[in-house]
Amino acid sequence: MHRYQNASGKIKVLLLGGDPDNVEPLKEILLRNNFDITQVNSLEEAMTSSSKEYFPIIVCDIELHRRDWLASLSNSKQLQPPLVILVTSHATLETTVAALSEGAFDYICRSEDPNRLEADILHSIDRAIKHLVAVESHSTVISQTLEKSASSFIGNSPPMTRLYRMIAKTALSRGNVVIVGESGTGKELVARAIHSHSDRASKPFVTLNCGALTESLLESELFGHLKGSFTGANSNKKGLFEEAEGGTFFLDEIGEISQSMQVKLLRTLQEGEIRPVGATENRKVDVRIIAATHRDLLQRMEDGLFREDLYYRLNVFNVEVPPLRDRREDIPELVRHFIDRGQSKDPKTIQAISEDAMTFLLTHSWPGNIRELENAVNRALGMATGNILLLEDFPEENNHPSRSTSPSPDGMTEPRNHREKEKSLDEVQAEHILHVLQVEHFNKTRVASILGIDRRTLYRKAKHYQISLSRKSID
Numbered sequence: 414m415h416r417y418q419n420a421s422g423k424i425k426v427l428l429l430g431g432d433p434d435n436v437e438p439l440k441e442i443l444l445r446n447n448f449d450i451t452q453v454n455s456l457e458e459a460m461t462s463s464s465k466e467y468f469p470i471i472v473c474d475i476e477l478h479r480r481d482w483l484a485s486l487s488n489s490k491q492l493q494p495p496l497v498i499l500v501t502s503h504a505t506l507e508t509t510v511a512a513l514s515e516g517a518f519d520y521i522c523r524s525e526d527p528n529r530l531e532a533d534i535l536h537s538i539d540r541a542i543k544h545l546v547a548v549e550s551h552s553t554v555i556s557q558t559l560e561k562s563a564s565s566f567i568g569n570s571p572p573m574t575r576l577y578r579m580i581a582k583t584a585l586s587r588g589n590v591v592i593v594g595e596s597g598t599g600k601e602l603v604a605r606a607i608h609s610h611s612d613r614a615s616k617p618f619v620t621l622n623c624g625a626l627t628e629s630l631l632e633s634e635l636f637g638h639l640k641g642s643f644t645g646a647n648s649n650k651k652g653l654f655e656e657a658e659g660g661t662f663f664l665d666e667i668g669e670i671s672q673s674m675q676v677k678l679l680r681t682l683q684e685g686e687i688r689p690v691g692a693t694e695n696r697k698v699d700v701r702i703i704a705a706t707h708r709d710l711l712q713r714m715e716d717g718l719f720r721e722d723l724y725y726r727l728n729v730f731n732v733e734v735p736p737l738r739d740r741r742e743d744i745p746e747l748v749r750h751f752i753d754r755g756q757s758k759d760p761k762t763i764q765a766i767s768e769d770a771m772t773f774l775l776t777h778s779w780p781g782n783i784r785e786l787e788n789a790v791n792r793a794l795g796m797a798t799g800n801i802l803l804l805e806d807f808p809e810e811n812n813h814p815s816r817s818t819s820p821s822p823d824g825m826t827e828p829r830n831h832r833e834k835e836k837s838l839d840e841v842q843a844e845h846i847l848h849v850l851q852v853e854h855f856n857k858t859r860v861a862s863i864l865g866i867d868r869r870t871l872y873r874k875a876k877h878y879q880i881s882l883s884r885k886s887i888d
């Protein structure tokens with residue numbers, strides 16, 4: 414159960430009403446839709462109630478002449494101030510802008526038609542909930558709400574909190590999005606979060622890596638083709654734009670597309686239409702584009718490689734995903750998360766991580782960002798022999814990128830001196846095993862994999878050659 418909900422899982426709403434004729438229909442709507450409502454009749458009561466108990470949402474049905482309470486609510490010390498939905502009999506552009514800028518989450522004009530009123534209220538509450546979830550997307554609530562827990566966000570450092578706010582804002586608006594960030598920072602995760610918190614969430618989320626395809630394949634992937642339009646086009650094929658109809662199309666590595674594809678994409682965005690390869694007529698499409706790139710698009714524009722008009726069509730929202738080195742405080746939580754996830758199938762044997770291993774993780778520069786950290790933890794889980802992750806379980810290349818003495822993975826080593834020819838095969842094997850053991854800090858799993866044998870064989874050979882597999886007896 415989350416703090417938004419009461420004991421039976423209903424979402425809590427504080428209803429602030431004045432005129433019974435106005436508030437009764439609202440109350441019925443909220444009850445009918447399974448909200449847990451607490452009704453109060455004055456501003457003072459509302460303030461008292463919301464200071465005693467947390468209400469995620471306040472529906473306010475009185476005409477307010479003073480709205481300073483909105484500001485005091487949002488300045489309150491609560492982690493997440495309540496979202497206030499104002500219902501009014503008379504809304505103008507000016508009052509709407511005023512209400513929203515003073516801190517109301519939404520401003521609804523009361524419709525005469527009860528069905529319309531209900532739809533408006535529910536839509537607004539729905540947006541409010543999505544908003545709360547997006548802002549707190551690192552909390553447990555979101556892992557139920559996002560498609561899979563695998564896609565949940567970890568981290569509540571200031572850069573991540575800013576990112577959550579940006580995701581929420583973007584998800585609740587329309588307009589295309591450009592996500593920029595270094596490789597492995599979580600751009601795709603951000604794109605999915607924007608989609609799943611938007612009003613397109615129930616529609617498809619389609620992804621395409623633009624960098625992975627040749628020009629002609631890319632065109633047919635995007636727009637589809639008609640049978641016979643080129644050699645090998647044996648049937649009609651729907652393009653991904655059409656697959657994404659009503660939903661979101663994630664164009665990864667947008668910086669890689671050619672000039673002529675840029676023109677075609679621009680035309681689609683301008684006209685909301687596509688033309689399959691070989692077709693003579695256009696088809697309408699309604700798709701929100703989220704594009705991502707690890708490149709500096711402004712620089713590419715300056716260099717004449719990326720069209721300015723396309724950039725401005727795409728870049729209605731610009732979301733920057735921070736590199737991991739700028740939010741190191743998230744590393745311990747991420748590590749715990751990846752340890753849990755990495756062991757989800759096996760019995761959880763790893764319980765902790767040693768201090769020096771954590772120091773290493775906290776100080777490494779992580780050029781490959783979260784993906785690199787995730788891979789490092791997963792490999793360490795494979796290496797670990799006890800129930801604690803040790804420094805030596807982490808890949809050496811994270812530590813010393815230019816380790817030159819390392820044997821190549823196929824187990825070959827540098828040429829030995831001529832005396833070797835006089836050694837027996839057994840001696841060479843024993844020496845080589847010992848050499849790899851030392852280079853790999855006695856990490857048995859890694860040694861076995863470098864030697865191309867399984868761990869049991871390694872133990873057998875070590876016993877045969879009387880080689881100790883533990884570091885202590887050597888030191």
Ligand SMILES: Nc1ncnc2c1ncn2[C@@H]1O[C@H](COP(=O)(O)OP(=O)(O)OP(=O)(O)O)[C@@H](O)[C@H]1O
Nearest residue numbers: 565566567568595596597598599600601602783784
């Ligand atoms: N905040 C986060 N919390 C937990 N996991 C994350 C977070 N950000 C990213 N990840 C994980 O890190 C990995 C990389 O994320 P993602 O694929 O979204 O990055 P990317 O920026 O698209 O990378 P690339 O540039 O390499 O395509 C994924 O496994 C993702 O689930």
Ligand SMILES: [Mg+2]
Nearest residue numbers: 597600601665
């Ligand atoms: Mg990606």
